[in-house]
Amino acid sequence: MPAPSRTSDGAAPAALSARAVTKRYGALLANDGIDLDVRPGEILALLGENGAGKSTLVKILSGLVRPDSGEVSVGGAPLPAGDPQAARAAGIGVVHQHFMLVPDMTATENVALAQGTTGRYDAAAIRARLVEIGERHGMRVRPDVPVEALPVGERQRIEILKCLLGDARVLLLDEPSAVLSPAEWDRLAEVLAELAAAGLAIVLITHKLGEIAAVADRCTVVRGGRVVDTVEVGATPPEEFARMMVGRDVVLRTERPVVPPGPVVLHVDGLTLARYRGDRDLGPVDLRVRGGEVLGVAGVEGNGQSELADLVAGVRTPTAGTVTVTARTGGGPGRTGTIAEDRHCDGLALPLSVTDNLMMRAIGEPAFSRAGVLRPGRIRRHCADLVARFDVRTTGLDTPVASLSGGNQQKIVLAREMHGEPDLLVAAQPTRGLDVGAIEFVHAQINAHKTAGGATLLVSAELDEIFALSDRIAVMSSGRVVAVLDAADATRDRIGELMAAGAEGATP
Amino acid sequence: MRRLAVDRRALRGAAVSLLAVVLALAVSLLVIALSGAPVGDAARAMWDGVFGSPAQFGATLTKFVPLVLAAVGWVVASRAGRLNVGLEGQILAGGTTAAVVGLHLSGLPMAVHLPLAVLAGAAGGAALGGIAAWLWARRGVNDFIATLLLTLIMTQIVSWLANGPMEEPTGTLGQSSPVADSARWPVLLARTTLRWDIVLVVVVVLAAAYVLRRTVVGYRLRLTGANPSAAKATGTRTRLVGVGALCTSAAVAGVAGSSLVLAAPAGNLAPGFSANYGFDGIVVALLARNNPLACIPAALLLAALRQGGGLMEARVGISSGLVTATQAVVILLVTGSAWLVERRRSRRPAATAAEQPARVTEGAHS
Numbered sequence: 001m002p003a004p005s006r007t008s009d010g011a012a013p014a015a016l017s018a019r020a021v022t023k024r025y026g027a028l029l030a031n032d033g034i035d036l037d038v039r040p041g042e043i044l045a046l047l048g049e050n051g052a053g054k055s056t057l058v059k060i061l062s063g064l065v066r067p068d069s070g071e072v073s074v075g076g077a078p079l080p081a082g083d084p085q086a087a088r089a090a091g092i093g094v095v096h097q098h099f100m101l102v103p104d105m106t107a108t109e110n111v112a113l114a115q116g117t118t119g120r121y122d123a124a125a126i127r128a129r130l131v132e133i134g135e136r137h138g139m140r141v142r143p144d145v146p147v148e149a150l151p152v153g154e155r156q157r158i159e160i161l162k163c164l165l166g167d168a169r170v171l172l173l174d175e176p177s178a179v180l181s182p183a184e185w186d187r188l189a190e191v192l193a194e195l196a197a198a199g200l201a202i203v204l205i206t207h208k209l210g211e212i213a214a215v216a217d218r219c220t221v222v223r224g225g226r227v228v229d230t231v232e233v234g235a236t237p238p239e240e241f242a243r244m245m246v247g248r249d250v251v252l253r254t255e256r257p258v259v260p261p262g263p264v265v266l267h268v269d270g271l272t273l274a275r276y277r278g279d280r281d282l283g284p285v286d287l288r289v290r291g292g293e294v295l296g297v298a299g300v301e302g303n304g305q306s307e308l309a310d311l312v313a314g315v316r317t318p319t320a321g322t323v324t325v326t327a328r329t330g331g332g333p334g335r336t337g338t339i340a341e342d343r344h345c346d347g348l349a350l351p352l353s354v355t356d357n358l359m360m361r362a363i364g365e366p367a368f369s370r371a372g373v374l375r376p377g378r379i380r381r382h383c384a385d386l387v388a389r390f391d392v393r394t395t396g397l398d399t400p401v402a403s404l405s406g407g408n409q410q411k412i413v414l415a416r417e418m419h420g421e422p423d424l425l426v427a428a429q430p431t432r433g434l435d436v437g438a439i440e441f442v443h444a445q446i447n448a449h450k451t452a453g454g455a456t457l458l459v460s461a462e463l464d465e466i467f468a469l470s471d472r473i474a475v476m477s478s479g480r481v482v483a484v485l486d487a488a489d490a491t492r493d494r495i496g497e498l499m500a501a502g503a504e505g506a507t508p
Numbered sequence: 509m510r511r512l513a514v515d516r517r518a519l520r521g522a523a524v525s526l527l528a529v530v531l532a533l534a535v536s537l538l539v540i541a542l543s544g545a546p547v548g549d550a551a552r553a554m555w556d557g558v559f560g561s562p563a564q565f566g567a568t569l570t571k572f573v574p575l576v577l578a579a580v581g582w583v584v585a586s587r588a589g590r591l592n593v594g595l596e597g598q599i600l601a602g603g604t605t606a607a608v609v610g611l612h613l614s615g616l617p618m619a620v621h622l623p624l625a626v627l628a629g630a631a632g633g634a635a636l637g638g639i640a641a642w643l644w645a646r647r648g649v650n651d652f653i654a655t656l657l658l659t660l661i662m663t664q665i666v667s668w669l670a671n672g673p674m675e676e677p678t679g680t681l682g683q684s685s686p687v688a689d690s691a692r693w694p695v696l697l698a699r700t701t702l703r704w705d706i707v708l709v710v711v712v713v714l715a716a717a718y719v720l721r722r723t724v725v726g727y728r729l730r731l732t733g734a735n736p737s738a739a740k741a742t743g744t745r746t747r748l749v750g751v752g753a754l755c756t757s758a759a760v761a762g763v764a765g766s767s768l769v770l771a772a773p774a775g776n777l778a779p780g781f782s783a784n785y786g787f788d789g790i791v792v793a794l795l796a797r798n799n800p801l802a803c804i805p806a807a808l809l810l811a812a813l814r815q816g817g818g819l820m821e822a823r824v825g826i827s828s829g830l831v832t833a834t835q836a837v838v839i840l841l842v843t844g845s846a847w848l849v850e851r852r853r854s855r856r857p858a859a860t861a862a863e864q865p866a867r868v869t870e871g872a873h874s
Contacts, residue, residue, distance in 0.1 A: 315741050338741065346741045349734035360731065360742035369724045376722070416742075 013076050015040045015201030016061065016092065016170040021070035023056055030056040031067065032225040038170065038201045043192060045216035045233070046205045047245055053225040054205050058174055061203075062094045063087035074170065093163025097174045099155050103148035107141050107158045114162045126165070133164050137194050152302060153184040160191070170201045177211055178461065181300045182496035189215045209241050221245055256469065256487075257451050262291025263330035265423050265455035268312065271321035276307045282479040284321060287457075291328040291423070294446065294456040296470030296487075298463060300499050304479035305459045306341050309428040312457055313338040315346065325424045328453045334423030339413055341428035341459070347413045350402035354394050355383045357401045358416050390415040391441070407438030414445055425449050428459045443469060463492060475499055521797045528841035529795070529809060536834040540826060550824045557819030558812040564819070566700025572811035573771070574599070576709045577764035578789020579796060579803040580716050581757040585651075586798055587720060588753035589733035594640060594655025595761040596786025597662035598633035602762025603769040604666055605632025607674070607777040610687025610770060621690040626708075626766045633762015634755045636662060641754035645747050651754060659786070667779040674777055683778035693771040703771040709804070712760060716800040729753055761786060788814075791835055794842055810835065 014037040023031040030053045038044040048054045059065035061072055066082025073079060074090040101110050108127045115126070127143045134141050139157040147155050156176060163171055173192075177185045192215050196202055204216060212219050212233055219236070221228040221244040228244045266289040273282040282304040289295045299305045310316040312323050313336060325334040340346035348357050359379060362368055368379050383397050390411045394404055401409055410430070417425070427446060431439040446456055446469055460466050466473055467487070474484045475498040483498050541547045558568050578595045585592035592598075606629035613621060640654035669684075676685040686692075693703035720726040731739040732749040740746045768781050792810055796802035817831030 313741070340738075340741060345735075346737045349731055349738050352730065352734045356727070356731065356734075359727070360738065360744070363724055363727055364743075372724045374722050374724065374727065 014038060014073075015042075015075060016203070017073055018057070018061060019071045019073070021057065021060055021067045021072065023060060023065065023067045029225045031060065031070075033070070034222065034225070034227050036203075036220055036227070036230075038203050040169070040201050041196055041199050042218065043196050043202045043204060043216045045212040045219040046203055046222065047207065047209075047212060047219055047241060048222035049207055049245055052207075052222045052245075054207075054222060055174065056225075057222070058094065058172055058203075058205055061087070061172060062092055088166060088168075091167060091169035092172065093160075093166060093168025093170065094172045095156065095159045095163065095174065095176060097176075097178055099159055101147045101155060101158060104146050106144050106146055107150075107161075108143045110147060110158060111162050111165055114166060129165055130161055134161055137164070137191060137198070139191055152179045152300075153181075153187070156180070156188070157191075160195075164195075168200070170203070171195065172203045172205065174205045175207075176204070177206065177208060179301050181500040183500045184300075185211070207245070209238050209245075212241065213238060256471075257447050258471075259292035259451055259453070261293050262328055262453050262455075263326070264288050265291050265326055265328055265334055266295075266312065266457060267322075267324040267326070269322050269324075271308070271311055271323060272319045273304075273307055273311060273316065274319040276304060276479065280304075280479050282307050282311075283318075285481050287474065287481065287484075289424070289455040289457055291453045291455050292450055293471045294450055294458055294469050295484075296466035296473045297457065297459045297476055297481075298466045298473055298495055298499060299476035301461050303476045303499075305476050306428060307479075308476070309338075309341065309426050309457065309459045312336075312424075313340075313426040313428075315340075328423045328455065335420065336424045336426060337417035337419075337422035339410075339417060339425070339427040339430045341432070343409055343413055348401050348409055351400055353398045354387065354392070354401060354404075354412060355379060355397045357412050358383045358386055361416060362419055386415040386419070407434050407441070410434060410438060410442060414442065418445065418449065421452065421454065422449075423454060425454055425456045426459075427456060429461060430458070431460075431462070431465060463495060466495075467492075518797075518799065521799075522802065524845045525795050525797060525802075525806070525842060528838055528845060531841055532834050532837040535837050536830060539830065539833070543826070545824055545826050550820055550826055553820040553823040554816035556823075557816035560819070562697060563700050564815065566697050566702035568808075568811050568815040569706060570701045570703070570771070571814050572807050573706050573709055573767055574764040574785040575789055575792050575807040575811055576803050577712055577767070578761055578785050579792035579807055580712055580800050581760035581764070582790050582793035583796070583798050583800050583803065584716060584720075584729075584760060585753050585757035586793065587733045588729045588749055589736060590644075590750050590754050590757070591652040592637065592640075592655050592754055592757045592761075593652055593790065594637070594657075594659045594786070595757075595764075595789050596782050596784065597655065597659030598636050598758040598761035599765035599768065599782040599786045600659075600662045600666045601636040602629035602631075602633035602759075602765030603781055604669060604765070604777060605629055605635075605762070606691075606766035607684060607687055607769045610691035610775075611674070611684060613691075614688055616688075616690055618690045618694075621688065622693065622770070625687070625691040625770055626763060629762045629766025629769075630759040631762065633765060634759035637754050637758020637761070638751075640758075641751040644754070645751050651750075655754075663780075666777070666781075670777050670779045676776070683774075684776045686775040687770060691770055692775050693767070701773055705767045705771040708763060708767065712763065713800050713804060716760075720800065725752075761789075764789070788835070791839055794839060 016038050018034055018036040021031050021034045034057055046054055056065065060067045063079065063082060063084035063086060071078050074092065079090055080086050102113065105113065108123055108130060111130055112121045112123065112126050130143050139161060141154055141157050141161065142150065147158060160171070176188060180188060192202055204211065206212065216233045218230060219233050219241065220230040221241065223245060266287065268285055268287040271283045271285040276282045285308060287295065297305050297308060307316065311318050325336050326332060327334045344350060359368065368375055368382065380397060387394065387397065392408050392411045392415065394408060401412060425446065430442050430446070434442065450456055458466065458469055470487050472484055472486055473490050473495065474481050475495055476482065477499055537547055537551065540550050557564055559565055578599065581595050582592060606625045609625040609628040636658055640651060640658055643649035643654045644651045671682045674684040676683065693705040696702045696704050696706065720730065728739065728744045728749050731744055732746045736746045764785060765782065768785070769775065769777060788810055792803055792806045795806040813831050813834060817828040820826050821828040
């Protein structure tokens, strides 16, 4: 692998460049004339919000999506559009956010598979190279253990090694920190710096400002499918990045209403779920959440938060322990509303209409059906009212939900789940994949629920969101709640330490 | 609960189905021409076979009845996300139980005996479908496999019954005696095979359309079919819905089976009386795009092909296998075009699912 010096001048040929890349999906202009260059030995951050067009660009760069117009070239030579094999052969390696590894194969086997080997392959040689290249760049992996038994951080290193063994000269990493604890991220940052020093061109896709300052040399900011600017990281203050990314000044902390706590609404006692992931058990978990209170659950993804939300929402059945929801007025059974983590999978029926999706829970109520027969007039009035109140932008009540934007889909989930004032709201990743306006709307709804005396269990991978909304913060690690802190006492560092302590990355 | 937007899609679906049929017929005519047979004669024979005389038309409608019923059976299961490919077996089961009731009860007035025999048919179909539903719900057996394999078993059972326990007294014909007259559908059109069981079509199709569109049960069924996880998460008992849909679907097939015995000229149980109606019913439902009302025109068309194909074979000497081939072309075109329509429609949602790449103009899109 040639190793040009890190201090390449501007005239050095770009390792990877995109020129006027445009991609339209129906009415949505995902990429609008995007230009991007990354030089050998450089780490370029691609910064943008969810929905800004980053993922589309990555797919175009890696040949998975064919752009409507524009060109991608590697080392000056243009790549055929929409050809992932050609992209890989030209030296573009991608580490996807969701790993592309076969769980019950070892690292060696996964690497062999990625090399496109057919028939017999020399396992010993591949294993030797895997170990050697891993050692050289400070990425130690166990080559003979099935990857499903490995911690996430190690799986990610295998993904990177897979690219390196495939002679990648450009490395694209899509939101690599999403699955890592802060400590694991620090390790990865060192590895990336090391790889850049060895001459690789690295593109780090992210929406987290802190990561850019930590590793990137330059940063290309995208918003609404366009490049806002490309700047030197060292010369730019963080607030400037935020402003460019969002397109206005960002209030980093929204006003959190303080509500006098009511009676305990959610009682979680000895909640256990055996083998929720591999051989890992969840719990036992004990929690109390009062009316007018938001309990945030923080943790590195995969440490049991999603499962906890499912158990509390009643979607999964615990191995042991109980979840009791009582009315916010004290005593009596309470109602639960749920914002499912994956709205496409558990929250909506995409082919069905807005109306059908709004009625999932309430359909059996006497107001909407009598003796099993629907009352279409009342149903339509109710849905029209919800659509207006929750500001759902749709062409009509009969429009299939699949054709709505993510924000509007989430508003439909909210409108449905908030109907009838639930005593407990379980909100799992409530703003995942939403744009700023929709995020603000969802936060406002959660705060309104709280002000009205409802209890909220909030699970989020975004620490910012946890801090913005929570009165107390529970930190989960390896399926256990390791601490519950008052928001006033919690700091980012403290939470980070707790997340990493005993997290699956630290003790496999 | 559905108006303009959906109607436009339904219209497009109907147009695609119609186009598929026209193309399939054109392909068939081309094949006839290539085989050297006179195309004009063949087409005329086909036409005469369907509309040539009251008897022919009656025969077409006679074939139409079990086709629609089987198709509605498919629709009910498939709207809930279950694949009941064993309609054929459930037709056999329903015909058998209807025959048992028709043969062994006597002295009842028709007003009691006939409905009883039809209900027995429904119960027989539901019982066989129930086995598959139980295997699916409790043992995790794929519903497709379970219903299909039960059909193979049911075929053998009917064959054994007709040649053994239920065979007529002389024991030579390999079929049962005719059922009691009080259990047979009266003739609707004189000198044709058409009997009053055609009213079942009206009842069953309207009931299916009403239940699917206007009742809580139908709503839960559609919801379960569209996304079982979301249905379950919001309080629908999806497994119960699946079992109910499979059993109801099988019951409707069982009614079709009862018609094939109680409204047949011979009025008895004979091996193979299901005559592939169960599988052709799936084609009808496919052509009707899972809409119960659309099953009527779709079934009329397939019944006409079946009926006209017979005469075409007799008169022009073209194998009625060509009709089967035409059906196959229809299936390919309909499923193929459905895929095309889906693909065009899914582009935008795909983008939404990926990352909502949208212009962020301060919440204008949110």
